[in-house]
Amino acid sequence: MYNVMLADDEILDLRGLERFIPWEELQMNVAAVVNSGLAALEYMKTNIIHILITDIRMPIMSGLEMSRKALQLHPHLKIIFISGYEDFQYAQQAMQLNAQSYVLKPINDEEIIQALHKVKAQLEQETQRTLLENAYHKTLPAIKNDLLIQLYEGQLDWKANAAMLTEQYGIKLSQSELTVAYIEIDDLSWKLNTYEEHEAKAIVNRVYQVIDQRCRQHDICTLCKLSAHQFVMMVESNQQYTQLLNDLIREIASTFPITITVGLGNAFSSFEQVQISYQQAQKALDFKMLVGKSIVIRYGDMEVNHVKEVQHWEMALDALFVEMSNYHLVQIHDELEHLFTIIRNMNSKVKVYNSFIQIISKLDAYLANINEDLFQMPGIQLEGLHIISKFETIDDIKTWIRKKVFEISELLHLKKQKKNNRLIESINIYVEEHLHENIALRDISNHFSFSSNHFGVLFKQGVGINFSDYVVNRRMEKARSLLQDHQYKIFEIAARVGYKNQTYFSRQFKDHFGMTPGDYRKQS
Template identity: 85%
Template sequence: MYNVMLADDEVLDLRGLERFIPWEGLQMKVAAVVNSGVAALEYMKLNTIHILITDIRMPIMSGLELSREALQLYPHLKIIFISGYEDFQYAQQAMQLNAQSYVLKPIDDEEIIQALHKVKAQLDLESQQSLLENAYHKTLPVVKNDLLVQLYEGQLDWNANAAMLTEQYGIKLSQSEFSVAYIEIDDLAWKLDTYEGHEAKAIVNRVYSVIDQHCKQHGIHSLCKLSAHQFAMMIESNQQHIELLHDLITEIAATLPITITIGLGSVFSTFQQAQISYQQAQQALDFKMLVGKSIVIRYDDIEINHVKEVQHWEMALDALFVEMSNYRLVQIHDDFEHLFSLIRNMKSKVTVYNFSIQIISKLNAYLATLNEDLFQMPGMQLEDLHMIFKFETIDDIKTWLRRRVFEISELLHLKKQKKNNRLIESICTYVEEHLHENIVLRDVSNYFSFSPNHLGQIFKQATGINFSDYVVDRRMERARKLLQDHQGKVFEIAGQVGYKNQTYFNRQFKEHFGMTPGEYRKQS
């Protein structure tokens, strides 16, 4: 609905316009009816008006004067002038004010309706253009983020999109050298567990806002989100921008309940080299496991052998978590020995403590993929993390962590067994209800949303026999009971337990009970 104001010092003309024009059909409504330019202007200062229909000649403030003031308030205001005088001078001034129409008194309803249709078409077009412009401006940050991610990951289509980074977003490489900074929120897996979901999200958003604000202050336009807790940007390799990274770490640690660590790649001078610096920044950030967090870690300061050690530790952790979720106790023990043989190569107690905390953090992240919460499990409350710093030897830490992992593995195993038991009960019920039909593992697995192979393995582990053998056993047992009742012919009973071929039914029955169905019935 567009708001219309009627302004005329002649009351009868006002009432006629208000009453006889089909405003609703034009998707308009008369928001105000005033008899002076002063009153019209006062109203417009407090309320939005889209269309002004005004008499040119009014006392004190003319329609032309009103229009000039109104256009200052609403530059896109549409104006229709009404005049009782065929005066070219007025018409000429009206056109200079970009009037949409000039209607003479006495007013012809059809003429003013036609003028209103024209005004509505203009307003609709402007509204549509405004929506498109707003949508475009909203998508600009998203497109920019996607382009930067593609740049850092080496997937950017240079022919199609490289120019957009420089021309549209102002990201340019000057004579200076640049480095990619990879920023990660520390310990997100457990530090925000004590907060409500919306509070935790607000804290994470605040981190990004602080980083974004600092980037804008230093003219850095290359910040992008890699995930909810990881960000990247290109900074000039000068002291001012290096200090910016340290300032970010300090401010976030001082104002928020979490910290950030930054990996910094080697310098480059062309967009095509950004991917290498980005990968180096990632590797530097992985080194947090050894040197600690809430610092800037330069790739150029890392020894290559240490990088390989970190990769080995991560692989050992991944293997340990897989064995834990599958309840392979011997392998868990062996993986723990291998993991801590790597930890023993560390050179300081602080590094060992940091790594131990990283094990717990990564364990919590892994359990989250299984829809489990580490800190909701017995013996693993958040305050228990402080226990690690009370241990004086690596063996003490290893013993404590290994016990926790064994307990978690057993808990997962019991949950899986309980879940599988419910599943097996449901499968058995399904079989009993469908014995008269053609039952195959593929159909049953589809019904329970499993793959046939996986469901078959679960069933055999729980029952000790193959699914097809179980179905045959249940059919034979049902047939045996039906034969004992001495009601129904053998071929009818065969059909009731899912056999269309009586000969095949007779053969399977004899294999199970050592006699044919007829012999069994006679014996019964």
């Protein structure tokens, strides 16, 4: 309901307007009836008024003067002037105040109703525009996060988007060199196992809030979330910001039951080199297995032999996990033999034991990406892992690991057969319910607790097309259906199917159906 104020020094005119206009049908409410400009202003100081209907000529304070002051209180106020004087000078002044209508006395009910319909349409249009603007501003942080991820991963054309990133998000090159800092929460798979799920999520969220707060304090506007436990940002490559990262590591360790480790890529001076530094920062974190955690690890400080050792180890583990997931029993055997060949070359008992702990940790992380919990599987309990330290030979440990790997692979195989059909059905429902939103592969994979890559593969296997193509198809089909209902304008239909930019929507619609939305509506 829209609130209306009637202001006129002639009581009969006021009562007539109040009684004979069908206010309820117009979805309007006469909130106040006053006979002076001073009384009108006094009411509007503490109450919301959407529409003001006022006589131009009133004693002490004219309707024109009162309207000027009322607009200062409510800039979006809609005004309809009434006057018994057919004088162009009054009409001209009324128009200067952006009056919606100018009605002469004696008042014609149809004329005033027509003016109110016009005002109502304007208010509804402004309300819709405000809702769309608010929705857009709410999505800005997510849009910025996605743009930054694209920048780090080399998927964003920096030159084409430089103005937007600089002006809208404050992302720009520093006068000194920059480096990418890749932040990862350590041992998340088991350190928070003693907490309830909501408590663990709250801890992880607070860790991110602390990191975000420190970035804001140091004017770092390039922080983004890659996942719940991995974050990345650009910092200046100097001692001050290295100290900031070390301070952040200490603050997290002293405040929370978890720690973070930071990987630093090499310095760069142009955004064309961001992706290289980002990839180096990722690789620096791989050295955590060898050099420890809760520290800053510089990619440039790693020795060549460490690089090769980590690469071989990571490749062997990745290959083993893939074969386990696919239930390839012969290949599982071969990859285990390869992995143990690497382990036998380790020259330290501590390294050997640590390598097996890493196998379990990496396996847990891998299973989490496919929505499985290692420590909820039969025969795998966290406290039971201490048995590894009691084995006296590599062969003893190998026998134990081998048995568990085959058991897990068989369990995954049985669960996968039941799960895939239910998953695709749930994804279809989710997409239909969220077509009006920005449905990114990363977001929906997080929603269903998968990694983006694994989710994309699962979806294509189940549906036959890429997820992004599927979403576009569903949006276009829904848009085509909505275009047959002429109550919706094209920009409203674009918003309903997830497009903030009508031009981009029209271009995609034409690519899809061979004609613009407007042409399709005419044909249908």
